[in-house]
Amino acid sequence: AQSVTQPDIHITVSEGASLELRCNYSYGATPYLFWYVQSPGQGLQLLLKYFSGDTLVQGIKGFEAEFKRSQSSFNLRKPSVHWSDAAEYFCAVVLNSGYSTLTFGKGTMLLVSP
Amino acid sequence: GAGVSQSPRYKVAKRGQDVALRCDPISGHVSLFWYQQALGQGPEFLTYFQNEAQLDKSGLPSDRFFAERPEGSVSTLKIQRTQQEDSAVYLCASSFNRDTYEQYFGPGTRLTVT
Numbered sequence: 001a002q003s004v005t006q007p008d009i010h011i012t013v014s015e016g017a018s019l020e021l022r023c024n025y026s027y028g029a030t031p032y033l034f035w036y037v038q039s040p041g042q043g044l045q046l047l048l049k050y051f052s053g054d055t056l057v058q059g060i061k062g063f064e065a066e067f068k069r070s071q072s073s074f075n076l077r078k079p080s081v082h083w084s085d086a087a088e089y090f091c092a093v094v095l096n097s098g099y100s101t102l103t104f105g106k107g108t109m110l111l112v113s114p
Numbered sequence: 115g116a117g118v119s120q121s122p123r124y125k126v127a128k129r130g131q132d133v134a135l136r137c138d139p140i141s142g143h144v145s146l147f148w149y150q151q152a153l154g155q156g157p158e159f160l161t162y163f164q165n166e167a168q169l170d171k172s173g174l175p176s177d178r179f180f181a182e183r184p185e186g187s188v189s190t191l192k193i194q195r196t197q198q199e200d201s202a203v204y205l206c207a208s209s210f211n212r213d214t215y216e217q218y219f220g221p222g223t224r225l226t227v228t
Contacts (some may be wrong), residue, residue: 004156030217043118043205043219044157075156090156100215101147101170101206104156 002027004093006105013081014113021076021108023091031093032043033074034102035065047089061085077087086112116140118220120206126226129195135191135223139208146189147217148181149205157205162212163189196227 008093014023032051040074048059055067061080065076074091091105119138127133134194144165149157150173159173165186174181178197183189193200203224207217 029191036219041221042208043221046216047217049216066155092156100209100213100217101159102149102157102160102217103159106154106156 004091004103004105006091006108009106010109012111013114015083016080019078019087020083023074025072025093031095034092035076036090037087081112083112086110118206118218120209120220120223124224129227130195132194133196135207137189140218142170143208144211145209147207148191149201151205198227201225201227
């Protein structure tokens with residue numbers, strides 16, 4: 001079945017440490033890939049997206065993600081986490097056909113410790 | 115407006131009541147999506163509009179759910195005879211057109227059915 005997997009439900013990172021959030025997808029073809037962030041009581045904000053080309057994409061707030069076709073992965077990274085990064089992060093895909101409906105993973109909650 | 119707006123932000127309904135949730139997309143955006151986000155889960159697709167046409171309603175969980183966008187701008191999601199399992203955050207998103215693949219989300223309406 002087609003799916004998006006975020007294997008980590010919660011991750012705790014010390015402020016200033018590096019971060020990597022994992023995302024794997026299971027589709028026959030390479031979908032379009034997205035990372036969104038959701039702060040409490042807020043809507044989803046797009047961090048970055050990958051459609052094609054350079055497999056390392058830069059996003060807002062100092063985030064980046066790397067697409068690895070061989071691993072069907074699109075992991076999100078940040079070199080130094082700030083307390084304000086505490087939020088829930090969702091990986092999502094769009095099949096490059098149809099109506100561009102997003103399919104989301106279940107999310108990873110990031111906690112930042114002092 | 116500057117972004118997607120939704121109202122009300124919070125709604126408490128007694129089981130069996132009908133509710134209507136409103137979405138104001140970004141002006142000029144052709145595509146409009148509704149998603150349902152249960153507690154601790156990622157958003158799940160409900161339905162999609164292109165202008166006033168509802169092109170995909172495959173995600174609506176039952177015939178108690180109904181959505182419309184009569185003039186191709188504001189959309190309303192209606193839930194009849196609400197059940198406890200309908201408790202969730204309902205997110206609306208819009209995009210410029212179906213080929214844009216970048217969706218802008220509203221803050222959501224949190225529905226609690228008691």
